[in-house]
Amino acid sequence: MTPVNLKSLAEELNMSIATVSRALRDSHEVSEATKQRVRALAAARHYEPNAYASSLRRNISKTIGVVIPKVANHFFALAINGIEEAARQAGYHVLIYLTHDDYAREVSIVQHLKGGRVDGLLMSVASGTEDFAHIKSLREANIPIVFFDRVCAEVATAKVTTNDYESGYQATEHLIQAGCQHIAHLLISNNLSIGQFRQQGYLDALAAHGRLADPDLILHGVMDNQQNVGLIRELLLRRPDIDGIFASVERLAISAYHVCNELGRRIPQDIKIIGFSNLEAASLLDPPLSTITQPAYDIGREAAKILLRAVEKKKAVLPSQSVVLESTLFQRRSTAQG
Amino acid sequence: MTPVNLKSLAEELNMSIATVSRALRDSHEVSEATKQRVRALAAARHYEPNAYASSLRRNISKTIGVVIPKVANHFFALAINGIEEAARQAGYHVLIYLTHDDYAREVSIVQHLKGGRVDGLLMSVASGTEDFAHIKSLREANIPIVFFDRVCAEVATAKVTTNDYESGYQATEHLIQAGCQHIAHLLISNNLSIGQFRQQGYLDALAAHGRLADPDLILHGVMDNQQNVGLIRELLLRRPDIDGIFASVERLAISAYHVCNELGRRIPQDIKIIGFSNLEAASLLDPPLSTITQPAYDIGREAAKILLRAVEKKKAVLPSQSVVLESTLFQRRSTAQG
DNA sequence: TTTATTTACGTAAACGTTTGCAGCAAATCG
DNA sequence: CGATTTGCTGCAAACGTTTACGTAAATAAA
Numbered sequence: 001m002t003p004v005n006l007k008s009l010a011e012e013l014n015m016s017i018a019t020v021s022r023a024l025r026d027s028h029e030v031s032e033a034t035k036q037r038v039r040a041l042a043a044a045r046h047y048e049p050n051a052y053a054s055s056l057r058r059n060i061s062k063t064i065g066v067v068i069p070k071v072a073n074h075f076f077a078l079a080i081n082g083i084e085e086a087a088r089q090a091g092y093h094v095l096i097y098l099t100h101d102d103y104a105r106e107v108s109i110v111q112h113l114k115g116g117r118v119d120g121l122l123m124s125v126a127s128g129t130e131d132f133a134h135i136k137s138l139r140e141a142n143i144p145i146v147f148f149d150r151v152c153a154e155v156a157t158a159k160v161t162t163n164d165y166e167s168g169y170q171a172t173e174h175l176i177q178a179g180c181q182h183i184a185h186l187l188i189s190n191n192l193s194i195g196q197f198r199q200q201g202y203l204d205a206l207a208a209h210g211r212l213a214d215p216d217l218i219l220h221g222v223m224d225n226q227q228n229v230g231l232i233r234e235l236l237l238r239r240p241d242i243d244g245i246f247a248s249v250e251r252l253a254i255s256a257y258h259v260c261n262e263l264g265r266r267i268p269q270d271i272k273i274i275g276f277s278n279l280e281a282a283s284l285l286d287p288p289l290s291t292i293t294q295p296a297y298d299i300g301r302e303a304a305k306i307l308l309r310a311v312e313k314k315k316a317v318l319p320s321q322s323v324v325l326e327s328t329l330f331q332r333r334s335t336a337q338g
Numbered sequence: 339m340t341p342v343n344l345k346s347l348a349e350e351l352n353m354s355i356a357t358v359s360r361a362l363r364d365s366h367e368v369s370e371a372t373k374q375r376v377r378a379l380a381a382a383r384h385y386e387p388n389a390y391a392s393s394l395r396r397n398i399s400k401t402i403g404v405v406i407p408k409v410a411n412h413f414f415a416l417a418i419n420g421i422e423e424a425a426r427q428a429g430y431h432v433l434i435y436l437t438h439d440d441y442a443r444e445v446s447i448v449q450h451l452k453g454g455r456v457d458g459l460l461m462s463v464a465s466g467t468e469d470f471a472h473i474k475s476l477r478e479a480n481i482p483i484v485f486f487d488r489v490c491a492e493v494a495t496a497k498v499t500t501n502d503y504e505s506g507y508q509a510t511e512h513l514i515q516a517g518c519q520h521i522a523h524l525l526i527s528n529n530l531s532i533g534q535f536r537q538q539g540y541l542d543a544l545a546a547h548g549r550l551a552d553p554d555l556i557l558h559g560v561m562d563n564q565q566n567v568g569l570i571r572e573l574l575l576r577r578p579d580i581d582g583i584f585a586s587v588e589r590l591a592i593s594a595y596h597v598c599n600e601l602g603r604r605i606p607q608d609i610k611i612i613g614f615s616n617l618e619a620a621s622l623l624d625p626p627l628s629t630i631t632q633p634a635y636d637i638g639r640e641a642a643k644i645l646l647r648a649v650e651k652k653k654a655v656l657p658s659q660s661v662v663l664e665s666t667l668f669q670r671r672s673t674a675q676g
Numbered sequence: 677t678t679t680a681t682t683t684a685c686g687t688a689a690a691c692g693t694t695t696g697c698a699g700c701a702a703a704t705c706g
Numbered sequence: 707c708g709a710t711t712t713g714c715t716g717c718a719a720a721c722g723t724t725t726a727c728g729t730a731a732a733t734a735a736a
Contacts, residue, residue, distance in 0.1 A: 005692055016716045021694060031714060046475065048453035052399065053692035055390040056721050063433075071422070072415040080409050084436050093455070095401075096434050098422050115386035117431070137384065257622050281617060284595050286624030297410075343722060354686045359724065369684060391722035394691050 063093040065118035069101045074278040082300030103128040110134045114141045120311045124150040127189035148303040158321040160303040168201025180244030184217040187248035247275030272335040288332035401431040403456035407439045412616040420638030441466040448472045458649045462488040465527035486641040496659040498641040506539025518582030522555040525586035585613030610673040626670035
């Protein structure tokens with residue numbers, strides 16, 4: 001089977017490769033009649049331009065990369081959904097990479113992407129990441145980057161986040177209003193910006209109601225969920241006075257549910273729980289889980305749009321283009337009074 | 339900033355581009371001493387090969403495409419996880435495309451991929467797809483394809499599926515054992531192979547227990563969940579004798595929960611429900627949902643491995659390489675006796 | 677010593693596309 | 707009618723890499 005490319009089309013049409021190329025790109029320098037002929041044959045032969053040749057020549061890949069910790073998580077899944085939508089509309093392709101919250105893997109991925117495989121990058125940094133040299137080097141390679149959700153404060157670029165501080169404050173206040181006296185806070189990594197903001201909201205809300213923050217009530221979760229269950233169990237046994245839990249991430253809220261079931265603590269009578277979550281079935285849990293839900297789809301879509309605008313105009317993304325979207329607190333039975 | 343490529347490295351080292359290229363690829367035709375020098379400078383200059391130039395020249399992209407209906411679904415999210423893992427290990431990149439179960443979009447995506455952007459394709463077909471010409475044309479372009487879960491029977495290639503017939507049979511029998519007399523079956527599209535298998539399992543299980551299948555109890559869901567809720571409500575109101583539901587997909591099981599809540603039907607006392615699902619929180623639902631859970635991660639990983647083997651050896655994927663993995667039935671309270 | 681063989685490197689041609697430049701008609705203008 | 711513009715097309719050089727082939731020197735075989 002002979003390959004179908006510009007050359008073969010040109011030969012069959014008795015014209016130059018240049019003319020065929022221009023006709024297909026709808027250049028004004030080629031007559032309408034010729035365009036018709038070219039397009040007709042291209043369609044007949046099912047011509048598809050070689051993306052790599054084009055990318056090489058134009059130094060444009062029409063591809064963006066997405067680097068995230070994991071995909072088996074409703075938040076990131078929805079974000080990808082938004083990203084893919086924005087990319088598709090702009091005619092871009094989406095490469096996906098998972099770090100599994102592993103710093104070394106993140107570095108390796110970013111290094112490889114400097115080869116020009118992508119025109120731009122969307123990223124939610126791994127929780128283990130503390131050094132950002134690899135990301136900064138991307139900027140030297142002139143590859144624009146936009147952070148979403150888990151941003152890197154040290155890098156001057158656009159970031160798409162949610163109002164994490166306010167949400168943390170709001171969630172904590174919600175528990176206080178519901179009558180909780182001793183509120184625990186479960187979070188993952190505290191070098192993650194979002195963790196810091198949410199925690200600050202938690203602390204400030206406590207302070208605003210005259211409560212003093214107890215460091216013993218702040219639990220740092222780990223990667224492994226099984227291990228988290230153990231940590232939470234230990235916490236609840238050590239501090240039986242805990243009557244409210246604010247989980248900074250979905251997994252921890254779920255683990256807390258399991259522990260409460262196991263220990264026979266009734267939700268919400270004995271302990272009230274609220275957590276960040278994009279779980280669709282939150283309202284079907286036993287009891288329905290009160291959540292702070294981030295607009296994940298919009299976050300992804302917005303981040304992609306900002307990136308693509310920069311890519312198209314070949315301009316750097318500016319920190320000033322950052323966007324903060326609002327999360328929504330859904331009050332359900334897990335934080336009901338009494 | 340001058341570009342760092344083979345040319346610039348060669349100039350600085352006073353050798354030819356060819357030697358630099360060979361040194362970096364660890365060719366045996368270059369002396370160890372030279373390799374050292376080249377590697378040292380490449381590292382110092384942070385050289386990253388241009389992926390597109392390499393792909394163009396070698397006609398190999400080191401990239402596979404994944405075409406799936408959606409990503410905001412735990413099954414597909416886990417599958418992507420498995421795919422990414424296998425791809426990463428083999429040094430491949432992963433392009434992702436969502437069809438949203440839209441046939442036209444699927445065709446458009448597949449068409450574009452014929453341009454050689456990917457070395458191979460993993461696919462779970464859209465529920466609206468009935469014509470497979472676009473997929474067959476991929477094979478003409480010599481792009482191997484492996485289906486997973488939602489396979490296309492007409493295309494002779496490897497498929498990675500689960501034992502859908504047995505699962506459908508098992509789920510139905512489970513409901514019968516639990517005492518259900520009138521079991522409804524909720525499914526999406528019946529031109530999807532998996533739907534057919536599961537339904538056949540349902541029908542055969544009924545027959546094996548001397549029940550006659552009632553077409554009125556088979557509900558075909560649609561894309562929109564809100565609409566599905568309406569359809570299910572209508573079904574349950576029209577047929578108050580229904581005391582068991584076998585949902586072929588997670589969404590429909592969730593919708594059924596919502597309808598039961600709304601209509602005051604108690605699960606499992608009035609109606610027992612079992613459904614295909616990869617929902618992590620299934621055990622936390624009210625009541626905990628009995629599920630048939632597919633090994634989604636393994637499905638993705640296995641499919642990717644088969645594809646990558648074929649890609650590496652430049653051989654076609656054969657139907658004989660198909661794999662059937664087993665799903666697991668988790669019995670929970672939604673199908674408890676009494 | 678001469679003749680093979682091996683080793684280590686360079687030359688140059690691809691891969692398929694895009695695009696600056698030039699050419700050459702026909703059309704327009706002075 | 708000559709000069710200039712305009713519209714269309716072709717030529718050829720890129721983009722950065724890989725690799726078949728050639729070649730010179732060094733080594734081995736004769």
